[in-house]
Amino acid sequence: MLVAPGQKVRSRVAWRGMNSLVGAALFVAPLLVLVAIWAIVVPLFNVNPRIFPSVGSVAEAAVAAIGDGSLIRHIGASMLRVGLGTFLGVLVAVPLGIAMGVSPAVSAFLTPLFRFFSVLAGIAWIPIATLWFGYGFGAIIFVIFNAVFFVVAYNTLLGVSTIPMTIRNAAASLGAGRWALLTEVLLPGALPNIVTGVRTGLGFAWRGLIAAEMIATNVGLGYMLFVARDFYRTEVIVLGMIVIGVLWLFIDRLLLVPLERATIERWGLVRRT
Amino acid sequence: MKTLSLKNLRKTYFDPYAGSQVTAVHDVSLDVEQGEFVSVVGPSGCGKTTILNMIAGFIPYTGDEILIDGNLVKGPGPDRGVVFQSFALFPWKTVLENVGFGPKMRGVPKDERDRTAREYLALAGLSHAADRYPNELSGGMQQRVGVVRALANNPAVLLMDEPFASVDAQTRMTLQEELTRIWQERKPTVIFITHDVAEAVFLANRVVVLSKGRVLDQIKVDLPRPRVWDHLIEDETFKRLSAQVLQMVRAA
Ligand SMILES: Nc1ncnc2c1ncn2[C@@H]1O[C@H](COP(=O)(O)OP(=O)(O)O)[C@@H](O)[C@H]1O
Numbered sequence: 003m004l005v006a007p008g009q010k011v012r013s014r015v016a017w018r019g020m021n022s023l024v025g026a027a028l029f030v031a032p033l034l035v036l037v038a039i040w041a042i043v044v045p046l047f048n049v050n051p052r053i054f055p056s057v058g059s060v061a062e063a064a065v066a067a068i069g070d071g072s073l074i075r076h077i078g079a080s081m082l083r084v085g086l087g088t089f090l091g092v093l094v095a096v097p098l099g100i101a102m103g104v105s106p107a108v109s110a111f112l113t114p115l116f117r118f119f120s121v122l123a124g125i126a127w128i129p130i131a132t133l134w135f136g137y138g139f140g141a142i143i144f145v146i147f148n149a150v151f152f153v154v155a156y157n158t159l160l161g162v163s164t165i166p167m168t169i170r171n172a173a174a175s176l177g178a179g180r181w182a183l184l185t186e187v188l189l190p191g192a193l194p195n196i197v198t199g200v201r202t203g204l205g206f207a208w209r210g211l212i213a214a215e216m217i218a219t220n221v222g223l224g225y226m227l228f229v230a231r232d233f234y235r236t237e238v239i240v241l242g243m244i245v246i247g248v249l250w251l252f253i254d255r256l257l258l259v260p261l262e263r264a265t266i267e268r269w270g271l272v273r274r275t
Numbered sequence: 276m277k278t279l280s281l282k283n284l285r286k287t288y289f290d291p292y293a294g295s296q297v298t299a300v301h302d303v304s305l306d307v308e309q310g311e312f313v314s315v316v317g318p319s320g321c322g323k324t325t326i327l328n329m330i331a332g333f334i335p336y337t338g339d340e341i342l343i344d345g346n347l348v349k350g351p352g353p354d355r356g357v358v359f360q361s362f363a364l365f366p367w368k369t370v371l372e373n374v375g376f377g378p379k380m381r382g383v384p385k386d387e388r389d390r391t392a393r394e395y396l397a398l399a400g401l402s403h404a405a406d407r408y409p410n411e412l413s414g415g416m417q418q419r420v421g422v423v424r425a426l427a428n429n430p431a432v433l434l435m436d437e438p439f440a441s442v443d444a445q446t447r448m449t450l451q452e453e454l455t456r457i458w459q460e461r462k463p464t465v466i467f468i469t470h471d472v473a474e475a476v477f478l479a480n481r482v483v484v485l486s487k488g489r490v491l492d493q494i495k496v497d498l499p500r501p502r503v504w505d506h507l508i509e510d511e512t513f514k515r516l517s518a519q520v521l522q523m524v525r526a527a
Pocket residue numbers: 288289290297298299317318319320321322323324325326
């Protein structure tokens with residue numbers, strides 16, 4: 003059967019749209035069920051609000067926190083930290099990862115080291131970060147930087163070292179010099195791995211951020227949780243937990259997953275982990 | 276005019292498993308005229324890829340010299356276009372960008388290199404695929420892109436290492452016919468490496484038979500062009516030449 007190209011594309015786009023709608027519904031449904039159970043169980047067993055809040059009180063806390071601007075201030079502070087730390091981490095990790103990946107010997111030597119530090123990434127650095135940078139912005143940025151840096155550098159290295167030699171040779175025989183090899187071959191060739199690295203690293207960073215904010219600052223989502231605990235404000239704690247989870251899902255689903263798809267699927271590259 | 280000249284090429288590898296030296300190329304000298312199509316045929320392991328990689332500059336050569344238009348080879352360069360068995364297209368670039376890559380490296384402005392790339396894509400019957408990515412194409416189409424990508428850069432020599440070995444037999448015959456047609460139109464200088472005797476004879480003006488790292492013999496192929504399998508398969512001269520080359524390869 004002959005199909006006009008435009009027609010084929012349009013039906014594919016429509017199908018994708020349907021698909022993502024169904025996907026979103028399937029994703030949200032279990033969460034709604036959880037909320038429903040929560041709404042039934044808390045009044046049913048007359049749970050003490052100091053132990054766990056009701057759905058209504060969390061909703062009220064949300065309205066209050068939005069109304070007085072405190073929620074948006076905490077979110078803003080957390081996002082700024084995570085954004086800056088990630089930006090710095092990627093900025094240093096990608097060139098370093100590429101430089102290391104170009105040489106098989108260097109990459110073989112550094113791979114175990116980077117895997118080791120990738121596992122440690124994030125929370126485990128908090129105590130020493132506060133010793134080095136004191137309690138505050140610096141320590142938190144350091145923790146996030148660390149979470150992102152090792153994972154992204156390791157993945158970049160992996161991405162570069164798995165670009166087939168023939169592709170590098172092809173570029174060289176078409177006249178590519180060192181710089182062109184870097185920008186036209188190594189960077190795009192490693193990009194799917196870099197994106198995967200950023201996604202994993204940001205996951206570590208997000209957890210690390212919340213933990214670091216609990217002890218090292220006076221604003222941010224982690225701080226919001228920690229302070230609420232002192233006043234037995236379970237509805238604020240739960241609100242914060244929901245915001246942390248939902249924000250992460252938004253970052254991951256709306257930013258990272260599409261980015262990963264755009265590179266890996268479009269180019270037909272398999273993620274190499 | 277001599278475009279390519281190999282003088283006493285040699286290459287010895289260290290085989291880490293055997294713990295000893297392996298001589299892949301003993302002593303190879305070869306001159307190729309401008310616009311000539313030379314097939315190099317020989318059994319697997321006889322050093323074909325090693326020779327091609329030395330000419331391409333992918334591995335440092337040993338021996339006397341390799342000259343391209345009178346210049347000594349120093350590493351890879353755009354004067355030698357390479358077509359790979361594994362295609363080696365850039366997966367992150369569209370077909371048009373792949374073909375325009377060489378001109379881009381020379382600093383040709385985008386409009387102009389797109390025009391050049393489209394012209395070469397038309398030559399290979401690929402105009403409709405310009406905006407697709409390599410992974411969306413069949414193997415045969417990918418290698419057509421591989422060939423015109425190398426050609427679009429106007430190399431002094433086109434180096435092809437078993438470029439059609441990984442496509443199916445039907446497609447291979449079509450690609451061979453297309454290559455002879457493109458060669459007739461553009462007259463590039465070609466070194467075509469293969470282990471397939473019929474392919475070597477079908478394509479070339481001259482067949483060089485390689486054995487254990489040495490040139491065993493050379494045969495001129497004066498078959499008329501355009502070359503089409505339907506005609507040549509029954510052609511007496513083609514059969515005789517193929518039998519002759521096959522005998523040499525098998526004796527080797
Ligand atoms: N990098 C290498 N290290 C060691 N031995 C090699 C290497 N490359 C090729 N050889 C050996 O050199 C010989 C010729 O190989 P090659 O040039 O690939 O032959 P062909 O392309 O004709 O099949 C073979 O015996 C092969 O095992």
